[in-house]
Amino acid sequence: MRPKKVTLDMIAQVAGVSRATVSLVVRKSPLVADRTRKKIEQVMADLDYVRDIGAARLRNNSSRTIGVIVPNLVNSFFTEFLSGAERIMGEDDRVVLLANSHDDLSRQDDILQRFRGHGVDGVILCPAEGTEPGLLTRIQGWGMPVVQSLREVGQDLTDYAGADYIEGVRLAVQHLVDHGWRRIAFLSVTAHTSASDERLKGFARALALTGAEDADTVEVELTWDGAAGSAEKVLALPNRPTGVLCFNDILAAGLMLGLRRAGLEPGVDVAVVGLDDLPLAQLTYPPLTSVAVFPEQIGASAARLLVRRLADATAPIERSIVSPQLMARQSSWQEAD
Incomplete structure (x- = not known):
């Protein structure tokens, strides 16, 4: 036998309120007093009520x-x-x-x-x-x-x-320059989108603003393998950078791994800065400087x-x-x- 469907009328009867009040609670309306809302929600849980989204869609065309x-x-x-x-x-x-x-x-x-x-x-x-x-x-x-x-x-x-990626890149480059890292490369992605364009535009502006030296741009695939292999390309640049700004934290974490494999210490031999400030940034070694974009x-x-x-x-x-x-x-x- 199929279980009987729980209706708003049934909930209203058990809770001792009107069907309209139950409907307001189901639709998360702020018009219901907190005490009444909690009581109705408890009845809904006890009766194992599930809202009929299909019926609501038909009524509201949504x-x-x-x-x-x-x-x-x-x-x-x-x-x-x-x-x-x-x-x-x-x-x-x-x-x-x-x-x-x-x-x-x-x-x-x-x-x-x-x-x-x-x-x-x-x-x-x-x-x-x-x-x-x-x-x-x-x-x-x-x-x-x-x-x-x-x-x-x-x-x-x-x-x-x-x-605001242009401002985020400016913050990163200014930070590197303020800490003495003046020959800066940008580690970007191969995908050309407005997100990469904004970062590149920000990088050019920040170099001009700070007077830092452009050590060139390197592009890699946004994959774990691409990130891990990025250090080899960065270190092969003719104008070897002292600091690297990365498109995001994934590339930055991969770059730091590659630098270590090459016998270099991130933050000592080469500075690394990421963008995004994901939880990953605090789990790398050393912890990663990054620009939070929330x-x-x-x-x-x-x-x-x-x-x-x-x-x-x-x-x-x-x-x-x-x-x-x-x-x-x-x-x-x-x-x-």
Whole structure:
């Protein structure tokens, strides 16, 4: 025999409140007193109530789901980013569907079509390398609100949430120069996106501002193998650097491993600075100097922008940029000769 479905009326009867009050609690409305809310939530738990999302979708013409597309899951940055987005969407009574494009345009298109099939209410998109601005127009033509985050294609086509990477790179280069590391290389990624472009632009500006010497740019794949093999390329530069600024903490951790394999001490022989300030930065040896860009805040900002867009499709385009902060640790503390 199938168990009897628990309804709002049943919960209301047990809790001694109206069905409307139970409905407010289910929809996480702030209009219900805390004591009453806790009582109703306890009854819901005791009766093992599960909300019928399908029925709610039919009533409201909304799936209460949104899609998030990121380019890779190698980098735990995106885990923190997703955490922020999920928190805000949970407050808005929505569920997040996560997909990894692997920086592949065809896969990104497939994911978007699947999201359409699932009837997601909107999308937070970190565009795959090579994404054309026309994709944003297509998505909007489907009636699907979209917010770009961390990477951006086109100009002012959608709401955008990201970090000030130009300022973050400036902070890193200034820190290296202040500690005597004046011949600086940039360890970047092979993927050419707005995120890499901003870092390169910031690097050029910071060199000009500080008078530091450009030891050139090295590009590697954003993989663990690519990161581990980066030291060989860096050390082979004609103008061997005394300091290296890395695209992110993964490349920085791999570089430090490679430097040690080459008999060099990070922070003593070569200074290393990362970008992102993931938990990994405090687990390397020596601990990694990095520029915090607060991915959870960015994810939350992207979600808020999407909630705003879902509420008002005609709202003006908005940008949310999180300010970076330098976290100095031993990988760059030692003074250069």
